[in-house]
Amino acid sequence: MDKRLGIRLFWLVIGVVSLGLGAAGAILPLLPTTPFLLVAAFAFARSSPRLAAWLDAHRQFGPLIRNWRDHGAISRRAKIAAMSVILLTPVLSLVLGFAGWIIAVQIVVLSIVATFILTRPDGSA
Numbered sequence: 001m002d003k004r005l006g007i008r009l010f011w012l013v014i015g016v017v018s019l020g021l022g023a024a025g026a027i028l029p030l031l032p033t034t035p036f037l038l039v040a041a042f043a044f045a046r047s048s049p050r051l052a053a054w055l056d057a058h059r060q061f062g063p064l065i066r067n068w069r070d071h072g073a074i075s076r077r078a079k080i081a082a083m084s085v086i087l088l089t090p091v092l093s094l095v096l097g098f099a100g101w102i103i104a105v106q107i108v109v110l111s112i113v114a115t116f117i118l119t120r121p122d123g124s125a
Contacts, residue, residue, distance in 0.1 A: 008047045015043030015051060022061070032085060034064055034078050041065045067123030075123040082117050086110045 022036030037055070044052035056062050067073040074082075089110060093103050 011043045011047035012051075015040045015047055018043060019055070026060070032082065034068075034074065034082070037061050037064055038068055041069070063123075071121060071123060073121040073123030074117060079117055079120075079122070083114060086114050086117075 018036045018040035021031065022033050022040060025031035025033035025036060041052065041055055044055055056065060064075065064078060067075060090103050090106050093106060
């Protein structure tokens with residue numbers, strides 16, 4: 001197999017898997033959407049111009065991707081959804097009986113993620 005074809009195939013698989021997880025995240029409450037869509041957009045840009053253009057023009061997902069790409073922005077709606085999941089995750093872990101150290105790690109990591117999200121400009125999507 002040609003090396004460039006192998007690399008394109010790698011990025012295509014990453015893009016398809018990320019798009020699937022992002023689409024599932026649009027339905028499932030504890031699975032994030034935006035990070036997976038951004039990874040899919042990145043991967044499709046390296047593997048399939050047709051899929052990259054399709055994702056960019058998508059009615060629901062396109063605005064999130066364009067806001068991030070063009071302005072480094074996350075829409076207020078996406079921020080609210082992300083913060084809701086971030087706040088619910090340790091609570092759910094506590095209810096499910098996860099070990100204290102796991103919850104502590106979650107809180108530290110999710111606090112860093114929340115800080116990053118909240119310091120991005122608001123987009124219009």
